[in-house]
Each structure stands twice: as structure tokens, then as C-alpha cells.
Amino acid sequence: DAGVTQSPTHLIKTRGQHVTLRCSPISGHKSVSWYQQVLGQGPQFIFQYYEKEERGRGNFPDRFSARQFPNYSSELNVNALLLGDSALYLCASSLGGQFFGPGTRLTVL
């Protein structure tokens, strides 16, 4: 059984651009959460989606948005990128504990 998958694995963007990150949860998991992890810190919660509905939102600006599709996969969108958005973006699907994907490393130049 495949775990959580994320694409792309790495991404380089410039300030002001837009980015879309993708996540496929473990088969049978209906909840997807997104986290941002900057170097040396623990992951910070951005969003949780369950059955295509937003269930939780962290303390991130409106430039961050997400959605979940009928097959439970999810996209995270970030507009007007800033240097400070450079981080590892993690997706997790849950059944009891949360199962994280390998992450997308975003670098904003």
C-alpha cells in the first residue's frame, strides 16, 4: 500500500510568483492536513480538510489556500510568494496518528 505522496519534491520560485503543491493521502484516509516546516523548527499547521470541507486553519495569511478533491487528494496554493515562504511543506493523512508524506521543498529566491 502506498503511503502519502506529494509532488513535486523540490521547487524553486521567485518572489511574487504563485505555487501549487499536491498531495495524495493513503487509500481510505479522508482527512488531509498541510504543515509548513522551516529549518530547525517543528511543523506548523496550515489547514485540515475532511470530506472536501475545511476543518481547521492555522495562523497563515490569506495568500495560503487549499482544497480537497472527491478522491481526497489535495492541493495547497500559495500566492505572491515571499522569501519567508521557503520551507518544507508537508501533507499528512490521518487515521489515529498522522502519516506524513516526504514533503515538497520550496525555495523562494
Add this chain to the structure above:
Amino acid sequence: SQKIEQNSEALNIQEGKTATLTCNYTNYSPAYLQWYRQDPGRGPVFLLLIRENEKEKRKERLKVTFDTTLKQSLFHITASQPADSATYLCALDADGGATNKLIFGTGTLLAVQP
């Protein structure tokens, strides 16, 4: 303010010894607490979940305790091995179990010397 703290200094121990990592929190009332392992450049890997009404949980060489009075969890790895070297993160649920929102500590780097 709400805080979750782990020892930011790396923990260096000899192979075969027991590693003990600490997680303290303030101004939360979590329904559960979780521990994760994270290797460099990779996503966290779920290890154990302990609920507020459980004092201790074990899984193979791992043991977690949860003291809601002290607002503290201890994570033990017995008979440690060099392969246990990684960053260990504690996380608690932010909404009393209403959502999957987790608040993570900054992690403690464990280095097991052969």
C-alpha cells in the same frame, strides 16, 4: 501564552543506554499527545499516541508517559542503537480532539554513539 517545549540541545548517548526525551507544554488541555521521528529532509514518522487518560504506553523499545498534572510527556528509547539517531518531535492536539490540528515542539536531536 500557549507553548510546547522540547530540549533544544542535542542529546548524545552511548549505544545500549536508555534515551529520555522531555516534552513540556503550557496553557493547553490536549486530548492526546503524539511522538514522531524525523530524519533530515524527510517527513515525520508517527511513533506513538497517548491519550489524556493513559499514563504510559509502550511499543517495542519505546515508552511514553503522559502526566497531565505536570503537563509533561517523557519519551524513552531503551537499548538505544545508532539507527535511532534522528530528531524526535512531540505534538499535541490543539483543539481538545475536535480537529486533527497538531501543535509541534521544535524537536530534540538524538545522537547515539556506537
